[in-house]
Amino acid sequence: MSRLHWRFHVRRWHRRLGIVSALFVLVLSVTGFLLNRSHELGFDRAPLENSLLRRLYGLAPGSAQAGVVHALPSGDLRAEGGQLRLAGHAIGACPHLVGVVEQSSQVLAVCSNRLWLLTPTGEVIDQADSVRGIPEGLSAVGQGQGQVLLRHGEESLAVDLGDLSIKPAIAPPSVAWSGVPAADDRHDDINWERVLLDLHSGRLFGPWGVRLVDTMAILFAILAISGLIISWRRRHHA
Secondary structure, three states: OHHHHHHHHHHHHHHHHHHHHHHHHHHHHHHHHHHHOHHHHOOOOOEOOOHHHHHHOOOOOOOOOOOOOEEEOOEEEEEEOOEEEEOOEEEEEOOOEEEEEEEOOEEEEEEOOOEEEEOOOOOEEEEEOHHHOOOOOEEEEEEEOOEEEEEEOOEEEEEEOOOOEEEEEOOOOOOOOEOOOOOOOOOOOOEHHHHHHHHHHOHHHHHHHHHHHHHHHHHHHHHHHHHHHHHHHHHHHO
């Protein structure tokens, strides 16, 4: 009788834990499947626009595509999903597009941490990032006295369009600064692939989500062990 009572309890708890974990296993399976096909389905290029999810990431509700949009002959130039895009075609990395300047049949796209020099049709002439001295946190762009100027904090920087080098400069009072500084560049490149990954790991819901995933991992281990015990006992008494 004691053996039957013990087996009854193991089976009952195995069944209960299985029911509790079923929904969680489904979520893990679906998100894992979608993550493996993220590029094929375009999730790595689709910016996050859902207002509720944007609040979870500390972003203002609204379209993730809001910001600088510059019209070129071949389409609109903008930053979406962490990429600089012309008419939807990805050019390269750009977490946030601060502003665009056209000069001498060249287009300078100023991202918060990178410069892109393009032709009016969107062909890449040159690009520069931190390796070539471009600082993080560029916030505005302007033109004055024949110079293209960047704003970095309280500092002004002059850009040489010949090699995209920069140097400190004194901006003349007549410079009209334009641009949209990023509130937080760490979040500007959030796309649906990031959401799926955070949902899969539990990070989407903060520390409690991570703890829940850890708890479920322990639960899965208990299910596996209790299943093996039930199977072994059946074979042993068959």
